[in-house]
Amino acid sequence: MDLSRLSTDALASFAVFADHLNFTRAAEELHISQPALHVKVRKLSETLGRPLYTRRGRRLALTSTGELVARFARDLDARMTAFLDDVHGTAPGRVPTLAAGEGAYLYLLGDVVRPGVRLINGDRARTLSAVRTGRADLGVAVLDVLPADIEAVPLAAYPQVLVLPDDHPLTAKPHLTLADLADAALIVPPPAGPHRIALERALRAAEIPWSLAVEAEGWPLMLHFASLRVGLAVVNGCVPPPPGLTGREIIDLPAVPYYALHLPGRADDPLVAGLLTDIRASLRSTPCTSRSPSTSTPPPRPSGPSSPMSNAGPA
Known part of the structure; x- marks a missing residue:
């Protein structure tokens, strides 16, 4: 060479x-x-x-x-x-860069999005690539398998919830199971999305019949269709239902874990540490109910199998 x-x-x-x-x-x-x-x-x-x-x-x-x-x-x-x-003799001009998906920006990272932080918006694959290439100092994503070459710091884990109109009969129950979705018309993402794949796999394993109401990309559009009573939607528990809708946890679906991602050896980097501090403060200020990541089973490393719903949703 x-x-x-x-x-x-x-x-x-x-x-x-x-x-x-x-x-x-x-x-x-x-x-x-x-x-x-x-x-x-x-x-x-x-x-x-x-x-x-x-x-x-x-x-x-x-x-x-x-x-x-x-x-x-x-x-x-x-x-x-x-x-x-x-x-x-000039002052350093490094700007922290954060990579995350639509759902994380909308429902988890609101207080972190401010002038002085450079943002990259993309799906999980693009977020991981941004961290691996050094384009992003920190990434936030839902993971079903922990990458071997990136440090993954648990942030929060959220239950899966069914969003339905306030006057729907299922709102009388404090929580739901997959069996409660029998014969429901569901609002789901396009077929290639991880949320759609995982949800279909879980319903099939439980032998629950269901029908397609409409396909929609992203939580906001799914909630919009639910508000119009087109069907019911399964979303991450960090997504607050809008007025007129109620969320009920589906207890036999595993929680969805969000992780902060950075390159090995950068935990003490001021840019990484600063973003992590801001993200944790933002999570404490959100109204969403999360399951403690310390009590959730962590995803496997690359050689292990993935959980049927641990990669659900637009991260």
Whole structure:
């Protein structure tokens, strides 16, 4: 391997590409042509002798090597910035970056979303990638399997609840079981979503018949359809029912655990520690009822099986 060909320019360009996973948008940010960026990434891949990204249909995804390269490039940029700050006697300008999904931002992290915190919005896979590549200092996600290469700090675990109109007969019960969902018309996410897959698996295992009311993406739209009495919705317990709706815990579905995610060795980093402190304060101020993460069974490491409902919902 000719390491003299490993240019800092190519590394910096690849870090921008890793942010977007789109050559057109990355090239625009770098103020270069798309073919020029393609050449930089291709030559970097050839120098390392490893593919840096894969194409899945029309979507691009980083390989494990690509994640390592992006993390190294960002670390190199941070060290260079700190060095120049020392040379010029200027104050460090690092900004904490948080990655999470729609549900976490809407129902868990409201007090953390403020000026001075850079935000990345994406599903669980994108959140994990943002942490692995160093793009995010901290991520928040629901996990069914604990990653081996990332520190996962338990935050809270929430029960699964059925959201239904205030005047529905099931509201007379303090809590529900899957059997209470028999023959119900349910509002569910699209088929490929983890919440839909896990819910169907649990209902099938319990031999509970049900019908599809409507497919909806995200908790807000599911709650909107429930308000219109289109059907009933199973959501995470951190999602407060709007006026006119009531939530009842389904006691034979396992709790949904949220974790804070960061790279090993960064627990004492002021950016990571500061975000964690703010998140815990935000969780204490939310009206949601959670199950203590210390009393919940933690998800397995990658080699273990996953719980049927532990990955439910838009994290």
